[in-house]
Amino acid sequence: MAKAPADKPAVAKAAAPKSLTRDTASILAAARTGSKPGPVSKADAPARPAAVAETASTVVKAPPAKLATAPVLPPKPVKPAAKKGADAEQDRRGFLEMALGSFMATGFTALSMTGGLFGLGLARFMFPNVLAEPPSRFKVGFREGFPSGKVETKYVAQYGVWVVNSDVAGQQQIYALKTVCTHLGCTPNWLEAEQKFKCPCHGSGFYKDGVNFEGPAPRPLERYAIRIADDGQLEIDKGRSYHEELGQWADPESYITV
Ligand code: FES
The missing domain is CATH 2.102.10.10 (Rieske [2Fe-2S] iron-sulphur domain)
Structure with missing residues (x-):
């Protein structure tokens, strides 16, 4: 003998909690008053995306108004190019080389003059000018x-x-x-x-x-x-x-x- 399929829904309906039944009724009542969307039938389904789209467009359109009133930020400073740093380093090296060269040139000049004077003194010592003094x-x-x-x-x-x-x-x-x-x-x-x-x-x-x-x-x-x-x-x-x-x-x- 085949089981009667109509018994199962009856069991399920009898087993449904009382609070769930009350909630569904409240939802339907709210939907009728329009304060809360209720279940929608397939025939009413296209209408809801439109409302949702309308609501979305309202939400999406809001940011441009916000951007229009946003403060204009100053442009970020541009980092100096790496080549300028290299040029500055090269200039610094050139200055140091020039200063060192001048210092060495001065030192060599002083050394040469000292050597010359020492040579003259030595020559004077080796060959004294005895005729500078009158005879006694x-x-x-x-x-x-x-x-x-x-x-x-x-x-x-x-x-x-x-x-x-x-x-x-x-x-x-x-x-x-x-x-x-x-x-x-x-x-x-x-x-x-x-x-x-x-x-x-x-x-x-x-x-x-x-x-x-x-x-x-x-x-x-x-x-x-x-x-x-x-x-x-x-x-x-x-x-x-x-x-x-x-x-x-x-x-x-x-x-x-x-
Ligand atoms: S040096 Fe003084 S009087 Fe001659």
């Missing part, structure tokens, strides 16, 4: 060229000597006076009108024979050795000097009698 011995001519009472000043610049023919303690002598003030070393001037040596620095005065008589000079002028050379000329030797205060003017090598 020199001839000034015959005694006839120095008349009595005369102070010869023409050897002052070259030899630093006055050649004098004068009376000294009752004896006529020719002697050579050193042109150095005994105060602080200035060079006095011979004043023919006043017949004295006068120092321009502090005013010391010396008689014709070299004895000090005014100013701060503490002692007489000095004499150099003098003699008659083999050729008859007077020869002065600056390598030897004679001090009056020491009694050395009495030495016959400090004068020539006339």
